[in-house]
Amino acid sequence: xxxxxxxxxxxxxxxxxxxxxxxxxxxxxxxxxxxxxxxxxxxxxxxxxxxxxxxxxxxxxxxxxxxxxxxxxxxxxxxxxxxxxxxxxxxxxxxxxxxxxxxxxxxxxxxxxxxxxxxxxxxxxxxxxxxxxxxxxxxxxxxxxxxxxxxxxxxxxxxxxxxxxxxxxxxxxxxxxxxxxxxxxxxxxxxxxxxxxxxxxxxxxxxxxxxxxxxxxxxxxxxxxxxxxxxxxxxxxxxxxxxxxxxxxxxxxxxxxxxxxxxxxxxxxxxxxxxxxxxxxxxxxxxxxxxxxxxxxxxxxxxxxxxxxxxxxxxxxxxxxxxxxxxxxxxxxxxxxxxxxxxxxxxxxxxxxxxxx
Amino acid sequence: xxxxxxxxxxxxxxxxxxxxxxxxxxxxxxxxxxxxxxxxxxxxxxxxxxxxxxxxxxxxxxxxxxxxxxxxxxxxxxxxxxxxxxxxxxxxxxxxxxxxxxxxxxxxxxxxxxxxxxxxxxxxxxxxxxxxxxxxxxxxxxxxxxxxxxxxxxxxxxxxxxxxxxxxxxxxxxxxxxxxxxxxxxxxxxxxxxxxxxxxxxxxxxxxxxxxxxxxxxxxxxxxxxxxxxxxxxxxxxxxxxxxxxxxxxxxxxxxxxxxxxxxxxxxxxxxxxxxxx
Numbered sequence: 001x002x003x004x005x006x007x008x009x010x011x012x013x014x015x016x017x018x019x020x021x022x023x024x025x026x027x028x029x030x031x032x033x034x035x036x037x038x039x040x041x042x043x044x045x046x047x048x049x050x051x052x053x054x055x056x057x058x059x060x061x062x063x064x065x066x067x068x069x070x071x072x073x074x075x076x077x078x079x080x081x082x083x084x085x086x087x088x089x090x091x092x093x094x095x096x097x098x099x100x101x102x103x104x105x106x107x108x109x110x111x112x113x114x115x116x117x118x119x120x121x122x123x124x125x126x127x128x129x130x131x132x133x134x135x136x137x138x139x140x141x142x143x144x145x146x147x148x149x150x151x152x153x154x155x156x157x158x159x160x161x162x163x164x165x166x167x168x169x170x171x172x173x174x175x176x177x178x179x180x181x182x183x184x185x186x187x188x189x190x191x192x193x194x195x196x197x198x199x200x201x202x203x204x205x206x207x208x209x210x211x212x213x214x215x216x217x218x219x220x221x222x223x224x225x226x227x228x229x230x231x232x233x234x235x236x237x238x239x240x241x242x243x244x245x246x247x248x249x250x251x252x253x254x255x256x257x258x259x260x261x262x263x264x265x266x267x268x269x270x271x272x273x274x275x276x277x278x279x280x281x282x283x284x285x286x287x288x289x290x291x292x293x294x295x296x297x298x299x300x301x302x303x304x305x306x307x308x309x310x311x312x313x314x315x316x317x318x319x320x321x322x323x324x325x326x327x328x329x330x331x332x333x334x335x336x337x338x339x340x341x342x343x344x345x346x347x348x349x350x351x352x353x354x355x356x357x
Numbered sequence: 358x359x360x361x362x363x364x365x366x367x368x369x370x371x372x373x374x375x376x377x378x379x380x381x382x383x384x385x386x387x388x389x390x391x392x393x394x395x396x397x398x399x400x401x402x403x404x405x406x407x408x409x410x411x412x413x414x415x416x417x418x419x420x421x422x423x424x425x426x427x428x429x430x431x432x433x434x435x436x437x438x439x440x441x442x443x444x445x446x447x448x449x450x451x452x453x454x455x456x457x458x459x460x461x462x463x464x465x466x467x468x469x470x471x472x473x474x475x476x477x478x479x480x481x482x483x484x485x486x487x488x489x490x491x492x493x494x495x496x497x498x499x500x501x502x503x504x505x506x507x508x509x510x511x512x513x514x515x516x517x518x519x520x521x522x523x524x525x526x527x528x529x530x531x532x533x534x535x536x537x538x539x540x541x542x543x544x545x546x547x548x549x550x551x552x553x554x555x556x557x558x559x560x561x562x563x564x565x566x567x568x569x570x571x572x573x574x575x576x577x578x579x580x581x582x583x584x585x586x587x588x589x590x591x592x593x594x595x596x597x598x599x600x601x602x603x604x605x606x607x608x609x610x611x612x613x614x615x616x617x618x619x620x621x622x623x624x625x626x627x628x629x630x631x632x633x634x635x
Contacts, residue, residue: 185596189597190599317486
């Protein structure tokens with residue numbers, strides 16, 4: 001059946017591949033934080049027994065935490081199993097792993113250590129909209145504008161290229177975080193045109209009111225620009241060299257000889273150069289998202305980047321791994337979508353599917 | 358020799374290499390001309406630049422020039438070490454897979470693509486945060502190298518697999534060379550210029566990655582790096598205090614190094630690949 005549906009076959013193949021990638025990502029997410037000797041139970045108990053708590057209380061707490069983080073074996077009565085010395089019997093790493101996978105698949109990322117007993121998923125739920133609102137438009141529109149500018153620079157050459165190209169080269173060489181710091185310093189602190197840090201006015205609470213949205217949009221401008229301009233710069237450079245290559249191809253020369261309208265040639269060239277750029281976008285997504293997370297920290301923007309920062313400062317492992325898992329999954333989903341899209345757009349891939357290669 | 362002459366003829370190479378050499382000399386010879394002391398407080402917090410302290414002091418009152426020279430040395434060290442590790446790992450995997458083909462290549466390619474899709478910053482965060490004590494500069498460089506090799510493996514693989522069918526490779530095989538011998542002596546020499554370019558880009562990536570994770574508070578505990586200077590400045594309100602000297606010079610240094618490396622890379626591309634020269 002699959003033989004007659006090359007597109008379906010392509011989609012299924014990619015789905016399988018991304019599923020394997022997801023499994024590897026979730027395994028990394030599980031194993032790496034456990035390489036160190038940090039233990040959430042000890043951290044929590046140290047935190048809760050500051051000021052001296054009685055022993056019975058500590059044991060009860062330890063028991064509860066051990067169960068919560070699935071670190072000790074539990075008997076049928078819901079009590080932690082203990083050995084002869086009264087030490088809790090540890091669960092094996094494998095059993096912890098399956099517990100972790102099961103929880104993650106249910107969307108349960110455990111509870112935060114710093115803000116115990118708040119769930120990690122709750123913290124992420126409040127942070128995620130900010131990150132999405134910042135990253136999605138910057139990457140999509142930045143990519144589009146960057147490609148248009150790059151194509152124009154390649155096609156027009158001359159003065160336009162001489163201005164746009166060095167400018168984009170410089171902008172893309174400035175690391176994303178440096179660019180953010182520059183914007184905060186000049187437009188936020190020196191000129192005071194825009195608020196320097198935060199996502200909205202201090203007195204407001206996130207809600208769907210005109211006042212809140214106005215405030216949030218005002219705070220949005222600087223972080224948006226700092227990521228947007230970097231994406232535009234990077235994409236324009238890639239598109240420019242892509243288009244210079246396309247300009248040398250026979251179909252462009254032939255179209256020019258035929259006297260085809262300039263805008264039409266530009267359109268054909270653009271369409272052909274776009275595909276590699278789209279694949280390039282899929283590969284660059286991870287870096288872009290990472291850069292934008294750092295930008296959030298510079299602007300104290302209330303998104304995932306800030307959540308990761310506070311989690312790292314407080315050794316809050318469940319929160320760190322929750323955030324990293326979410327970011328990874330988002331990047332995987334975005335990549336998957338681009339992959340499928342390219343499959344539909346690129347006639348070469350379609351042909352390869354049809355010949356069964 | 359002729360290659361070198363060609364390189365010197367390219368103005369952008371001379372510009373980039375000059376810029377990079379300047380930062381390298383500053384890092385190497387700086388301690389000879391300025392007394393680098395990052396542990397002594399020489400003034401109040403965020404003292405503006407003056408005759409005795411050209412770039413003022415940081416939030417603790419430590420001389421910024423000292424901090425910058427020390428930071429530059431660490432950042433360049435991280436860049437070179439991470440770049441070397443990433444190039445080595447990426448090149449070996451790419452060359453081997455590209456030459457071998459078949460299922461070995463398939464496995465290596467799938468592995469590479471896998472780690473290409475999973476954001477390297479995320480792996481960096483996970484690895485560095487799990488090492489709570491003993492996150493030294495060298496360890497950070499090694500971790501960066503082990504997370505950023507992916508795209509160089511991909512790039513080198515593509516080049517190596519195009520060389521696989523060449524006659525001289527077949528001749529070497531008939532003459533009884535082993536896989537390692539063919540890869541090292543009959544394929545790699547053709548890609549040396551390419552691998553050198555990969556190394557330059559990986560070095561830039563290493564410097565940027567160090568700065569990124571230092572911004573997240575995961576910097577080295579045992580030394581000062583440019584990223585750590587930035588992190589400390591931001592955490593201690595240098596921005597709102599208007600103490601530009603506490604963060605601007607470090608930013609300029611990072612940008613100049615990375616920009617210089619990018620320019621060197623683009624100009625090398627032009628010299629090694631004459632088709633692009635027009």
